Amino acid sequence: MSEAPSLPQVRGKLTPDAPLAPLVWFKAGGHAQWLFEPRDLADLQDFLRGLDPAVPVMALGLGSNMIVRDGGVPGVVVRLGKAFAAVSADGVTLECGGGASGILVSSTARNAGIAGVEFLRSIPGTVGGFVRMNGGAYGGEVSDILLDCDVVLRSGERVTLGNAQLGYTYRHSELPADAVVVSARFKGRAGQPAAIQAEMDRISAAREVSQPLRSKTGGSTFKNPDGHKAWQLVDEAGCRGLSIGGAQVSEKHTNFLLNTGNATSTEIEDLGDEVRRRVREKSGVELEWEIQRVGQKAAAP
Structure with a gap:
């Protein structure tokens, strides 16, 4: 990706060509053209105020509900710290x-x-x-x-x-x-x-039983359509355990996609689209992505 023009001075940390895979739950994907970790609110405001309006900006939290495409994210990714x-x-x-x-x-x-x-x-x-x-x-x-x-x-x-x-x-x-x-x-x-603690314990136990919490995943993949549960539609379409490359539909909870080891973001996204196709063919329901998909797809070889 080409270098962003005239970046403002910062008091926080500004990293060029920063790998994003370590910062997202799927542990896959490309680089940010720039990763900005502002020191405080004023640092963030000053930076955005001085940044060329043509340079795109995207906020990144814990990266749990996100596919960062393999071609990376152009512009500035903002990550808020302590x-x-x-x-x-x-x-x-x-x-x-x-x-x-x-x-x-x-x-x-x-x-x-x-x-x-x-x-x-x-x-x-x-x-x-x-x-x-x-x-x-x-x-x-x-x-x-x-x-x-x-x-x-x-x-x-x-x-x-x-x-x-x-x-x-x-x-x-x-x-x-x-x-x-x-x-x-x-x-x-x-x-x-x-x-309150008892209710939090109940929720944690329910998650532990039903979700693949110790896997490289992005959380719930698809929104629940009106009148349906996404996991059930995926299961009924025969997609439990379905895989493309290193990406797999979880066998524990079929609304979760997994990186089983070395999946690319392209494989993960392609698997999600294949699941959507099979569900549409089986039930006529169009699943909508809940996971954000950001950045550019990798250039064709």
Whole structure:
């Protein structure tokens, strides 16, 4: 990829041609043209404000719900670090940095006696990612608990957006693709720490039994269509264990794709598309990707 023009000075870390495979759960994919890890909010704002508007920007959290294509990601990938990972409680409201994990948010809520956000423990990502995607599991989703969030726009401007402004639907928001979520406020309800922990334990046990948590995977691959469960449609189409190269449909949970060792992102994405084709042929249902697919496909040999 060609070098981005006139990059602004930063106080954080700016890495050219940065490999992204180590940063995503699938452990596959190409490089970022530039990887920017801002020191703080002002560093992020100054950088985006000074960046050529033609250079694309994409935020990256824990990389759990993402296929980075083998040709890499042009422009700048922004990854929020410790400066954006704090979580605090005030009454039944949680103030969360965009880089904080669901585990940290739910643990902080438990310690403060805040119930209603236990499901966040089962979402393998950061606040920025699950605010953007309306992440959810086990009967809860972000749109149920979000008060508002602070985002930095591509222009460098910081704005606060209320829940209603995000246009939430199932696993989707209307946030601009190049906006970076830097903080969010969630509202729970008063609860007892022991009962909250018991609910988190129940969710963790259910995940352990049903999902391939110790594999290189990207989480739930397809959205559940109205009136259907994606895993069941995949199973009924005969795709359990189906593989292309090093990519395989999980035998434990058929809505998970696995990198069994050395799969390319192309193999993983091609497998997903083959599953979608077989489901469409079997049931007439069009599965929609839940996993984000970003970047450029590898050039043909």
